[in-house]
Amino acid sequence: MTDRIPTETDETNEFSEDEPGEIDPSRPSIARVYDAVLGGDTNFAVDRAIAAESLRIVPEIGDVGRYNRAVLGRGVRYMARAGIRQFLDLGSGLPTAQNTHQVARAAAPSSRVVYVDNDPIVLAHGRQLLAADARSTVVTADLRDPPSVLDHPEVRRLIDFGRPVGLMLLGVVHHLNDEEDPAGLVRAYLDAVPRGSFLFLTHFCASSPEAAGLERALLADLGTGRFRTLEEITAYFDGLELADPGVTYLPLWRPEEPVEPPLTVGQSLMAGGLARKV
């Protein structure tokens, strides 16, 4: 149970004692490469080189990031409409446009959001963004160690595990190798939340020769990761009740505008779904 849920009248955030770790500009980071792909300015030359290589392999890579951010908005609104008021955003990335707490608040102003990422740069920038926000926070933790996330004092402060939670794993599970047991990790988080909670997950999809090329490049440059098939991505939702239309390529997940077939390489580069624990 939470010790204390901040109220609407709280004015500032009290962050935990987590100190931002060292940011090494000579080594690429997933968060900074993604920021570069999205056109942000929180990245270094090593990150931009990987973003440029990704762009060479998949010229639509910037659009792919935007499809992922757009589906984040659609999925968070879906969960808010379904009554979810607390979100655990694992592998949340650097703040960009329309972050989870902003989308959730627009739909349900009392929403609470905890961002979790293992990159120190996310903590530094997240704190700036959330300094005046008592109902959102950012913590540094490695999602491969569920107890370190689930027992983190900031997570316990804002998330009541007796009530449904929106569990978000967007664009992150493809950075985990099979030996790290991604399915077991997803299950560990699902086991910690009650029925009525949601799993919202997006993932690079092994859908084309270009996807295979990008997977090889990211593995070489970042050291980990695997693109998975639609069937493998669907298996993360085993035992849950998938929202329509199930696990699909991102532009096809509850689009707000018509999508003309056939899908391009970029449109089918990521897939995902959203499902309720029953």
Ligand code: SAM
């Ligand atoms: N979820 C955001 C989105 O979909 O727009 C950001 C996705 S970004 C591609 C992946 C993020 O996951 C990065 O910020 C990276 O630092 C983080 N990440 C990768 N491995 C992680 C781990 N083991 N634990 C926590 N965060 C991780």
